[in-house]
Amino acid sequence: MKTLNLNATWNSIKRSIYKFSRNKISVVGFFMVLLVVIIAIFAPYLAPYPKHAGAFVDYKNASLPPSLAHPFGTDVFGRDILSRVMFAFRGALIMGLGVIAMIVPVGVLVGLIAGYYRGTWIDTVIMRITDIFITLPALILALAVAALLRPTLFNSMMAVAFAWWPWYARLTYGMASSVRNEVFVQAAETIGASKAHIIFKEILPNCLAPIFTKMALEIGWVILVGATLSFVGLGEQPPTPALGTMVSDGAKYLPHQWWISVFPALAIMFIILAFNLFGDGVRDMLSTEEV
Amino acid sequence: MAELLLNIKDLRAGYKVYGGLLKVLDGINLKVNKGERIGIVGETGSGKTTTAKAILRILPRTARIFGGEIFFQNKDVLKMSKSELSVLRGQGISMIFQDPTASLNPVFTVGSIISDVIRYSRTLSSSNKSSQIKETAIDAFKSASLPDANRLLTNYPFQLSGGMRQRVCIAMALATARDLLIADEPTTNLDVTIQDQVLRLIKELVDKKNTSLILITHSLGVASEMTDRIYVMYAGTIVEQAKTQDLFENPYHPYTHALLSCIPKLTGEGIAPGIPGRMPNYLNPPQGCRFAPRCPRVLPICEKEKPPLIEVEPGHEVACFLFTRK
């Protein structure tokens, strides 16, 4: 069993990359994720009509079907949909990465504590609390909370984080409570290691692999929940473009001006697919298979 | 008069892996007569299980048969159709595996599994099937010395001990009449005390039901007690074959010598010498004799040509250039 070694050798990095790249599809996923990140960061430079992502109207060019000038067409206000989709990636990524960044430390810490104190009242209380949260699906809870707050990106992130954190606690708890009984943990206790040391230096490193895998796989789903929230008007408000909002706005104009809804929907699917494939590769990379 | 039951001729087989082809079996010749008990002895990785699985054609999907024939009751198994194969497996040959825990599906009762085995052996008449199946199952358990057969039918594999699981597998294998039983290292995963019981059970059942036996093992000791004839296998080739007693009294092949010397002696002459070196790489096996790289008595010709299996005494064959007149 390994303890956390921050000086990973070049060899083990190389081997991880090899394991990741064995499945060609995961490599595709990696590049898709890279594309999403690049578009999000450099949207103002990459988008053909960056001004359209703000308050902009041009009724002369409203509701144009996809063309060379506007590959995704324009919406009812004359705004270029491709540019708006690119800018919308920003909110999506912030939601995905931000939520995960918030809930993982909290959830993992809670799970570690519950796992370390397994069998005691601390464990029971913590696990019952997580049980309460996971009774309702994340989307419903997030919707309820987000709706009761003012609709902003930050508030919807808080709402999603509120609904999502217990899953990491549960996952970590499952791993921590089984690792806790391993011989090397008992050995550390015997020689008088502090609780903090045992939790963070002995138990935690052995839980990391499934946690990282879950994180990579879930960014896409968090973004989906975020898109669902903006679909019903919570989250970022206009004129800031959000993928879900664009889909619901365009739903009124189906089927004739189909492009207003369809392209943002495809963009959502692209993001989810990207992180799913990437997450599969992360899982392979972290597996303890012999190559 | 010995009636030839199983005749493997020049079987060559292997597996497809990422780097190429593993050429494991390199011309296996093996005969089993009716009523005989033969043993296949060899190290782990020598191809014993591959041979066994080839006989019943239950090799994994990555396996490839490069050539040779396997005749069972004068029919070529390798060319059998699906329906002929199911008759072969249901009535002709059955097998017990090394790991009884892995051989039993964990979410079904042993009664359910053995019922299916009996049902699909197609040896029962169609009338009153389920009670007949149940009777046959209980009889099978009883003859495997399993206590409380009725309750056993409702037990799950994880509720039984390792020895009992193996006995259940034996009962399943011999629930209906068979011509041949293949036992692939049946006692390797069991406690030493249970090993003896299980081996004796196999011997008893095989005698009682007049079933021929192929016993695969890495232990010469086990083979010496249970078999009439032994085939010694190394790296996918048969290196020596003789009646059990002849093999122990008069071994020819250097590998057989080495194996015999590995058996610890009770007279305490120190640690057994062992055999230096490793099994050949099946991706690129040696051109000549496969034991040549490790052989203490290797000749120049051994590395160039494969030694044929020739008879050096009546009923005793060896594949070694030391004993071939050239």
Next chain:
Amino acid sequence: MSLLSFLTRRLALAIVVLIGLSILLFLIARVLPGDPARIALGPRAPEYAVEALRKQMNLDKPLYTQYYLWITSLLKGDLGISLLSRRPVQEDIKEYFPATFEEVLLAAIILSVGGIGLGILAAKYSNSWLDGIVRIFAYLGIVTPAFVWAILLLLIFGYWVPIFPIQGRFSPGITLPPTITGMLTLDSLLTGNWATFWDALKHLILPSLALAMAPMAQAARIMRSSLCADMGADHVYALTAYGVPENRILTKYLSRLSLIPTISIMSLDIVSLFAAAFVVELVFNFPGLSRYGMQAILNKDLNAISGVLLIFGVLFTLITILIDLIVAYLDPRIRLQRKSI
């Protein structure tokens, strides 16, 4: 430990969890929105009216008293009055719940049968072209959210090939059956009213399909990979060696083993169907509980929100227990071995 004691333990646990859930929801509904009375009356209502309503809603009392009052009236079946419909919430729920229930039930049936069936087929013909197609569709299906499926189905079957209706629960002019369960399909079946049955079913198909597609792809994927992984297991070789035919091994032995992880995952997916219904019912204008809940959420109708969420909480807990029971039945190792939770 038999199935019965397993069940009892889970139920006891569930009650504790539900009480906790009620506390959580109560806190959310009371603490988050700021001033519930103000929200109820709107920004233009005069201060004295808001003050009066505050007193009436017991908002001046301490939090735990408020909770106690709320819980006791809850247990009597009184969930408060809805802002939007001005009716008792429990009546709204009685009206809308069966619609969502039959919608989700149909979706659950589709996704179980379809997912497991496709998974078995793909495993049987694994590495063939059929398997390849199933796997691609499975992957695409998983990443397509329910509301996208809803819009897609709307386009295809509503406009391009209009076979199914895309709105509501039943067509105008259809005679409604007497309310036995509240579920149109079941009630019309029970009273022998075929025309209504077909009509109700047609209205259900698109929403249910939209809900079922993504989880069905997920179930097929898990079933297939579990089956393929188990195919190389020793017990499969053993059964083959004894002459048991391939199909029997696949459909009886391998399937039961692979159903265990698949159904465990499916339980999460089935519960999420109700969540996905929130948006799907909006798209199809289907008058179900999820749409009601969605509108309550958007309009900050606190009583309705807490009522709907609680009902869902109870429902989901029951569903999870049911599925745990099924898994325990399938996997004897779970129910016959002592396990500490």
